[in-house]
Amino acid sequence: MVPWISTHQYIRANPPTESLAEIPKKSKYISHESAIKLIKREKDPHRVLKLFKMVANQKGFNHNHSTYAVTLHKLACLKEFEHVDSVLHQMTYETCRFHESIFINLMAHFSKSSLHNRVVEMFNAIQPIVREKPSLKAISTCLNLLVDSNQIGLARSFLLHTKTTLGLHPNTCILNILVKHHCKNGNLESAFDVVKEMKLSDASYPNLITYSTLMDGLCEKGRLEEAINLFEEMVSKEKIIPDALTYNILINGFCRGGKVDRAIKIVDFMKKNGCNPNVFNYSTLMNGFCKEGNLLEAKRVFIEMKDEGLHLDKIGYTTFINCLCRAGEIDEAIGFLKEMEEKDHITCNIILVGLCKYDRTYEALEMLQRLAYEDVYLDKCSYRIVLNSLCKLGDLQKATGLVGVMASRGFLPHFATSNELLVGLCEGGSVVDAAMVLAVLVQMRFNPEPRVWSRLVEVMCRERRLLATFELVDMLTKDGVN
Template identity: 30%
Template sequence: MRDQCKSRSFRNLDHALPLFDTMLHMRPLPSIVDFNQLLGAIARMKYYSEVIALIKQMESSAISPDNYTLSVLINCFCYLKRVDFGFSVLARMLKLGYQPNCIVLSTLVKGLCLQGNLAGAARLVVEMEKKGYKPNVITYGTMINSLCKIGETGEAIRLLRKLEKGNFELNVVLYSTIIDSLCKDRLVTEALNMLSKMMGKGIQPDLITYTSLIQGLCNFGQWKEATTLFKEMEQRKILPDVQTFNILVDTLCKEGMLTEANEVFDVMIQKGIEPDTVTYSSLMDGYCMQNKIDDAVKAFNMMVESGCSPNVFSYNILINGYCKNKRIDEAMHLFHEMSNRGMIPDVVTYNTLIGGFCRVERPRAALELFRKMGARGQHPDPLTYGILLDDLCKNKQIAEAMALFQDMEDRKLDRNIVIYNILIDGLCNVGKLTAARDLFYSLPGKGLQPDVRTYTIMIKGLCKEGLIDEASELLEKMDVNGCSPDDRTYNTIIQGLLQYKETSKAMELVKIMLNKGFSANSTTTELLLDLLSVNPTNKALQEFFQ
């Protein structure tokens, strides 16, 4: 029995619990050391609640916990984010005459950090120092890790500086934690500087350090610098893992560099690193982005043949590729294949297919899938409604669009400005300007501010109905309301003014547009050319075409 506890030979909780029960009924009882070894092993398996229950059971059987037992108990409470109970156990330790060691106090610091109580953790560290306990590098490492997790990288760096000044043996974990946090904060230059400083202290980077930096560089599209670091890893005999390779493959695919991505994939195989679902999905996405759907299918089949199970994300990539290429029947075949494999399509799957049906002008099929989506327990999101509303409005089915919009309101779904833009545009296109105007002016009351697209849609609708003065007033209101017109806005109002013979006003706006760095689009240019052919002596037009 003792040998079993020492060797920790039990495989899981189901094996450990009968052993504990046997120990509890043995006469004479095993020593507290034997119980502690068993409790420590169960805690290492992360069954914290069970350990607490077992210690209570021991005490009910008159087995008194010792310093180690109580230390394990504190650890379990801290991991369960009940540091208050942890401190109660600490008080009990002190009452029993036990002296908590640095590990116990570090555990409480970690517990406070897990709760997000960094101020409390810092106070405890100060108290530890006052009472003669010297917090070790693990204690400070816990605080640095917690600070980084909540985005307080600056505070983590200040704490690291304190450690550098003290007599602490710093390690790669501390520096890698901060390097990773800097990369996540998009401060890659600072992360690279931290790497140089770390190496200057004789601390060598490890796999985690390099992977964090490669991810940070790739997030900025700096794939050349990331590749250089990747090669440096190899020179230092640090073997990249599947995550490191995946970062590079994904970035190269997003940059449209499929040849280079496949080269990295080949290196991965040569080094004995098995590609996973993420690797194959990145390649598939890269091919789909370049409309190489057949190559994407080959990558998908290769994934299945290698024993890698595709997930919903993998299927969504391929379904999206088919839909972009208007191969909706093949997309639906994959959709059914997902169900046959026991996978539950998510909202992205449905949105992609609904959009695919709209793309091939099969609105009825899109609406049917929308209804099936709800029946199968997958709730439509604002994007689902946006896709359908856009299609209905483009096909001038405004009554159906308004009914769908009402359904959104009934479901209390977030109706963002994009949804309103679609509806206002649809109403303008069928000549329902009054309804469009009412909807436009109701936006502030709904807590929404019109964006540049909303204003441009309304200006276009007003111009279409010949309400040029109102359109011009709306343009002036844009800057007042903190929404600057863009090139589309200027081209829209200029075209409206030209069509209604407001040439001088149009030319004034052309000047403003050009001064702001925008240019006339083909329609505006064509209208100005027509005007020049009628008025060849017009100076403003001559200047424009010079």
């Protein structure tokens, strides 16, 4: 029989060569990939910096482009720009190779924060740290951010700097950004001045995008004849072949200008010159006919689209369904809705509006209920369209039921509709329903007009519902209604 030996006796008889505290714990080495994952997960800027410094203290570890990139991106997202500057300063002492993408990303962050001078600073930091001249992509990104922020003076001085200091000459893509900006602001004369400068160099000579942008600017101003003349100059003189997008600018311009007959000629010209109209071209033309109230021609264009073997997408169907609904052909519109492979709330809302407009509100309500079970996403507008129509009809019972459905799906009715529904219920003697509706709406942060809830309290007091009145007042004051 083996004698029992206590733990204390065993340890005294066999003392350990070293204590547990003295046994070194094997530390886990954090690789670059692991460091990147850890930094990406962090939401606290101080912990981001702590992680960044901690991994750098590991033996044999040196930060690379990727760890710097993710750290700077994270700090910039958190708007910790002082910390961004300290990390950038550290980069100047690193020997690893960096890519300009870090600075392009930071340009976007500074632009979003309206720190426009910092956008240029990030561009200027590329050459000292990356040790290469910035690419044309970096120039176009910086210029585009400045132009979109309406920093035209800064944009022009930036371009001058790239020419004189860096010896970088802007190409067509870069100068197209300036053309786009001037056209967007309606300053077409300045846009044409830029194009004159572009023609002085082969590297920046105007291309299809340049002319398309100018034509779009002219069409926006209603200068359609000038747009056509520019189109002819582009084709005959510059030998630039237009694409479907360029044609669509002219088609849209003439349709909006009430000259659909000219738009048809553009489409015919497209076909004769080997550029087959696409869904967008036909949809634009259909819209033009719809605005004129010419449903017959809109149908002809729709049928032609199908005959051409074009795969009708949501844009094509939605445009045509909108034409039908405007003309009161609701049943036909519903028929085409059933043809659609992917139904969306925009198309469905068009039909709901059409049904309500032509006194078919109950059909709209039925459609609303049915679509919810057919995997069609409906937005708050879908429910508001029908609710507004029910209130106008005075069917407060169905309106009350629909408010309950909306609340269960997180949709709040229009402010005015909610107030009118509550007043209508009060005046119709449905005080209990009014109180119930108000309770539901207040939970969704609805703040009724003072006249509405004071009217409700008045009616409830008159009907001697004192307890319910006190509860209602308590609920309203507790939720900050005054």
